[in-house]
Amino acid sequence: MTFAPGHLLAGLGTGLCGGLLSGLFGVGGGIVMVPLLGLVLHLDQHRAQGATLAAMLLPTGLPAVLQYRSRGIHTSLRLVGVLVLAFLFGIYGGSLVANRIPSEPLRWGYAAFLVLLAFKTFFRHEPAPVDRTLEPLDLSTGLWSAGVPIGLLAGVVSGLTGLGGAVVVIPLLASRFRMTQHEAQLTSLVMLLPPIGLPGVYVYAKAQGGLPWGVIAGVAVGFAVGALGGARVATRIQGVKLKQTYAVIVLLMALLVALRGR
Template structure:
């Protein structure tokens, strides 16, 4: 059997993992377009493969690197986000499987552009000087954390992006987190196999999922996430935000070009 699918998946996972480590997202922003461009997967297969690769705790090296740098989050808030996510992902995946692949791709492009514009324009919150005080994100955890997680789950199932693309800006806005704190929270949320309900929906489609590719993506993602996290902890939040917006536009343009 040709090793090409495994190697292509490895390269794609490395790229997506680096993105996840730097920006705190699940990596689907890069992996979904690249799986289509490099391996010719249709939009639905690329989204399902990305969710499947994230079932393993591939972001753990990045989480440990953030913590080693002294960045902290709330495990209680992470658990609440996960509950909301699980409530939303199956419905999002079911909707995605009922949409034609071309329409799904154009919807994905529009979503990337909206996120890019919002991210570029979003201002970093004015944070108080916490000093040596421990972080406390418990206030409003259920009130805001549950709907944020549910929205992330729906969008994850619908687009294959993992949901972090909306979790990070919403956490920063509602809980006054720094960019790095929001990114760590997002990565921690993705450690359990929370995408499993969505993966099962995608796997039951006629085309199924390319499991050899998925194995390569998972391996590459773990390495890329660790390397990306080392870069992220050395960058200022504003620069991370701007770079993320530019990358989202670039991936949208790649998907547009693929359609011609």
Template sequence: MAFDVSHLLAGLGTGLCGGLLAGLFGVGGGIVMVPLLGLVLNLDQHRAQGTTLAAMLLPTGLPAVLEYRKRGIASSLPLVGVLVLAFLFGIYGGSLVANRLPSNALRWGFAGFLVLLAIKTHLRQEASQVDRGQTPFDLTALWTWGPAIGLLAGTLSGLTGLGGAVVVIPLLAAKFRMTQHEAQLTSLMMMLPPIGLPGVYVYAKSQGGLPWVVILGVAAGFAFGALGGARLATRMRGARLKQVFAGILLLMAGLMALRGR
């Protein structure tokens, strides 16, 4: 793709929206960026997913991570490491399967999954905030639930172009008793290494390349949006943040369904 200012601006706007969502809710931004790339630039499902994953190869979530840490929110580096390793296996397999499925099937499956996840998020009980210096994370399930969550998140990311955080955040909250803010920070820390590289390779090969101008725009916009989203998130109560997250999931499911009409 030749350089096109309109494509760069479209990427910037899309990345800004995705970054804001990422900083605010700890997700990779694919929830909003995949459908937006389809609507604004008319990219098909597979190309939009590959573009989203490619933009996230850069550590665009670092501004958000630093903001969460600045506000005293904790995470576990051993858990992040286990999640990332398992994620890499899942994303490669998910990307291979995705390129053998029709776009409509992926789109409707994506929408249905988001609806179910929104319901689960709404019903989940928010954990109490504790001082992690006095009460460290319970990592007894590190080698059981850690790999399972990472593998599931990676597979979902490869199939749909999501960062996998929509699985990581609720499962970390449920299995490791993290607060919403702690789970979101852990999810954001998973995005810092280029964990989407296997998926990007598969998509780029099957699509004959990806739109690099759009990718650069998305990455730049995402970094700015993530910082703003993190500042908003750290000023909100966890229970409130969780309910707004559920609403965003429903909104994105509706957007995907409209694209399938």
């Protein structure tokens, strides 16, 4: 596509929406950004997914991470390291598969994945509240045996869909390590600080003959601003409300993707 100033503004708006979602729910923001890039800028599914991964290469979630930390919410850097290592292998493989699927089937598969995700999130059993003064976060077991499969699966999903992988990471961390919703979200955001999407961006850029870098720059700036605002709100909202709101937004994005097909 030929770059125009309006594309930068559209990228800023898209990134702002994605950043708000990321800060609120700890996800990469791709759930909003992929559909909007397709709807507003008419990018095909492959380019929209590749552009979203590229926009998240910079540490745009750092303001959100700092906001979580200022509220006394913590995670384990050892666990993050294991997740990132496995993620790098998964995203490369997932991206290779995605770029072998025609755009229309990929888009409908993406929409179907969002619908499934929305229902699983909305009806997921919420674990009992955890008091960290009485029950410290325990990562003494399962760091590698659970961390590697979680990171690998998150990478594959990210490569296939252009999402940041948090849609997999957050519920599995909450289930396996009894993390609170906020702790799992923070862990997901910290994962995104290094350029873990680089293998996927390389595959998408090579397969699609390049990506819209001007749009991507706007998305990255908007994402950083939105993530900070979203994190400030998230730390004041109960986990159950976060989960339900997230599920509704995911379902709306699936509807947008489906409507674009018409």
